[in-house]
Amino acid sequence: MIKHCYIHIPFCKTICSYCDFCKQFYDSQKVKEYLKNLREEIERDYQGEEMDTIYIGGGTPTCLSLEELKELMDILSLIHKSHNTEITIEGNVETISKEKLVLFKQYGINRISLGIESINENHLRFLERNHTKEQIQKTIQMIRKEGFHNLNLDLIYAIPGETIEEVQEDLDFLLSLQPEHISTYSLMIEDHTKLKIQGVKPIAEETDEEMYSLITSYLKEKGYIHYEISNFSKKGYESKHNIGYWKNEEYYGFGCGASSYKDSIRKTNTRSLTNYPKGNLLEREEVTESDKIEYEILLNLRLLEGISLSDFEEKYQMPLKDLYNYQQLVEQGLLIEEENHLRVPEEKIYVSNEIIVKLLQSKKEI
C-alpha cells in the first residue's frame, strides 16, 4: 500500500551555485499557473489512500507568497492523512514569516526543513547563499514559538577551501540551535550546476572523509543517532518520509520534476514547466522483480541498521543468502550480519558503494 507522497515546488528567489534540482526563479504568474496544474495532476492521479508522510520540497516552497501558499495548502487538503501523518515543508531562512508559519500549522504541517548549509561568510558566498547567523537564530525562535517541534537543518561540508576547524564551527552553531534532525551533505559538483560550469574541483577524498568522521563522531557525542549515511536525529525524530525511500516503499511524486514509485513503475515528471501540464515524463522504468531486489539492497544499506533479513524474506519469498553469496564479504569485515540484519559497518559506510557493488556481484546463478 502506498503511504508516502512528495510534492515539488520548483521556485526560488535566488539560485544556489551547487543546486541541480528542478527549480527556476520565482514569478507570480508562473506560480499561479503551476499550482493550477499541480492540482490537476493530483486530482487525476491520486487514488485516495491515507498517507503516512507528505513532503513538500523544492526549490524553496516557503518563497511562495502567503496567498499562493494558501492555495498550496488547499491542494494539500486533497490528500488524506491521519493525526500522526508526518508533513514536512522545506524552506529557507529568508522567506519564512510568522504568517506563513501560522498557515502551515493550521494545515497540519508538523516538520520544517531549513537549508542552513554553512555559517562561514566565504563559503556562503561560494554557495551563493545569503543569510546571517542572526537571521537564522531569529527565524528558528519564531518557528519554535509557533509550535513546531520537529526541525531539520541541512549542512554542506567539503566545500573547496574549507578546513576541519570551519566544519567544527558550523557544527557548533548548528547544535546551539538544538534541531531534532540534522542532514549533512558532502558537496557534490553536479552536471549543469554553476559550480560545474565554473570548473570547480572537489576537495581531496582524504579531507572529505576526515570531515565526515568528525561530523559523525561529534553529533553522536551530542546525542544524535546516525541512522543514515547523511542523516542524524534525536531519538524518535528520524525522517519517516525519507526512511520510506530507503526501505524501498512506494511513493507518489507530484509536481514538475517529481519522481514516483508505484505499481512497479519508477517515473520522473518532466523538468520543463511548459511540458509539465501535458503529463510528459523525463524517465520511466518498469521495475522487474530482480531490479526490486537490487533496489531493496542498495537503498536499505544506506541505513545504518541495514537490511532486515526477515522483512526481506517475507517480501521476496526467499532468504537473501539464497540469492547472494555475501558470506565472504562478512568474513572480510565489509558487512556485518547480526540480530536479523545485514549492514555495512559504520566505519565503512563512507565507501559503501564499493561494498554494495561487491554484494550485487555476488549474485548466485539460479
Add this chain to the structure above:
Amino acid sequence: MKQENIRNFCIIAHIDHGKSTLADRILERTGAIDKRELKDQMLDSMDLERERGITIKLNAVQLSYQKGQEEYQLNLIDTPGHVDFSYEVSRSLAACEGALLVVDAAQGIEAQTLANLYLALDNHLTIIPVINKIDLPSADPEKVTKELENIGFSREEIVRTSAKTGEGIDELLEKIIEVIPHPTGDKKKPLKALIFDSLFDSYRGVITSICIKEGEVKVGDIIRMMETGATYEVVGLSINNPKEQEVKSLIAGEVGYLYASIKSITDVHVGDTITLEDHPAEERLPGYKPMKPTVYCGLYPIESNKFEDLREALNKLKLNDAALTFEPETSKALGFGFRCGFLGLLHMEIVEERIEREFGIDLIATSPSVVYEVELNDHTKVIVDNPSKMPKREAINKTYEPYVNCSIFSPSEYIGPLMELCQDKRGTFLNMDYIDTERVTIHYELPLSEIVYDFFDRLKSCTKGYASFDYEVIGYKPSDLVKMDILLNGEIVDALSVIVHKDFAYQRGRIVVEKLREIIPRQLFEVPIQAAIGMHVIARETVKALRKDVLAKCYGGDVTRKKKLLEKQKEGKKRMKQIGSVEVPQEAFLSILSTKES
C-alpha cells in the same frame, strides 16, 4: 595465355609510400574495375588493414592489358610492407619475376625501402624503381632520383607516377611488359605449384594461393602435397580480377587460387609444392626459410569462462596466419590462457586487436618477451620464452639474449638524439652511411628486447617522426640478465614478471611500480606494490585505501540514478582481473612496458 605474355610482379614499399593506392590505379587503368567500384585501396580487404593503412594478408589479382595486337596477363601480388611481415614478403616474392619498388617523392628512401629491395634482389627479381606521389606540393622527384642513383639504379630505369592523379601509370605498365621477364616454366613437365598463401573459407575449406612453376593443374585432378603427402581432388580453380572468376585450368606461369575440400589449414604448409598424384614431380620447389616468432606474450581472457572461445579465436586466426603460434599456459594470477608467438610487435598488436574486435573477447596481454637462452651450471641450455621459465639464479652459469642489427634512416640533424637513444637501449654503434648530405643511415647492434620496449615511440618522438627503422635478428650474445618480479599486496603476480638487464633493473623497477600505482584504482584496503629480484625488494609504492565512495544524498528522485551509477561501477569491475584480493585493470599488464619516468 602464352607464357611470353604473362608478367608476375609485386609492389614493395615503405609503409605509407602509396603502395595500395598505386595498386588501385593499376587495377583501374587495366579496366579490372571502374572508378565507381573503386573503394579506396581495393586490395586491402580486412577492415583493420584499411584503418591502419597496411597490408597484412596477401592478395593476388589477375589483370589483362592490351598492347598493340597483343594481350598480356599481369598478375599483381600484393605484399605487406612492415618489417614484421618480411617473411610474408619473401613468400610473395617467390611467386614473382619482378617487383615495383615504390618510393614516396617527398619522403625519399626509407629503411623498409632498402630492406624490401634486398629481399627482392635475394629472390633474383627484376626491379622497377617507381617514384610515387609526384603530385604532392612537397614532392622532390629529382632528389629522390639521386637517392635511387646512389643505391645503384640508373635514371632511365626510374618511372615517375602519381597514383592519385594517374600520371605515369601508362608508362609504368609499358615498363612492366618491357623489362620484367615472363615466367619460363615448362607446362609439359609434371606439375610443380608453389603454395604462397592460404586462406580459410567456411564454405570451401582452405583456399590456397598458388603459382604454377611447371606443368598444369585442372579441375578434377588428384593432387598431392609433396611435404605432407596428403592427396586431394581439385574442386575448383579461380583467378581474381579482382572479382573471383572460376577457371578450368592453370598453367605454368599463372597465378591463381585452388581449393580441394581441405578441411584444416594445418593440412596446408605454405611453401609446400603441389604436384599430381599420378604424374608427380621428382623434387619440391625450394621452400622458405622457416620463420620463427621473435616476440612472445601471454594472452588471457578477462572472463575466465572465455578460455575456450579464445582457443577457437586463435585457431581461426591461425587459419590465415601461419606465423602465429600458441600453446596453452597457466598463470597463477590470470588463470588459463595462451603463450603466443609473433613475428614482431605490430603482428602482436594486430592479433590482439582482431581477437577483441572480431571475436568480442576482452583480453589481458602480458608484457611481450623475447626468447632468451640460459646456460646452467651443468652446461645444459634452457630456452626461456616466458619469464616464469627463468631458472633460479643459483643454477645459472650464463644468460644470453637475442641481438639485432638495426638500421635507422633519418635526417642527419637527429644523429645526436638517435645515438643517445641507442646508447640508452644498450646499443653498440656499428657505422653510419650518408645517403646524401641531409640523410643518414645509422647502424647499431641492439638487444631485441630493447626494441620491444617502446623503442619505436621514442624513435618517433626524438626525430619528430622523420626517422624510420628496420632490423634483422643476428643471433645471441651473453648478457647479465635477471628476473624481476612484481608483488601486489605481498604476493608475486607471475604475469607481471619480466627479464631485464641487471644494470637496468632498479630503474625499470621504479618506473613500473610508479606506473602501477597510477593505474591500480584505490581499493578498500591499502595495496603495497613492490618490485623485487629474488628476495630483494628494489622499489616500492603504495596505492592508498579508498576513503570515499558514496552518494551524499539519495532521495526519491535520486534512486534510479544511484542504481545506474552502481551498475556502471559493476561493469567497470568486469574489466578488471581479481588477483588475490586486489582488483587490477587490464592496462596494468602493459605498464611493465613503460619506460618513461612519470
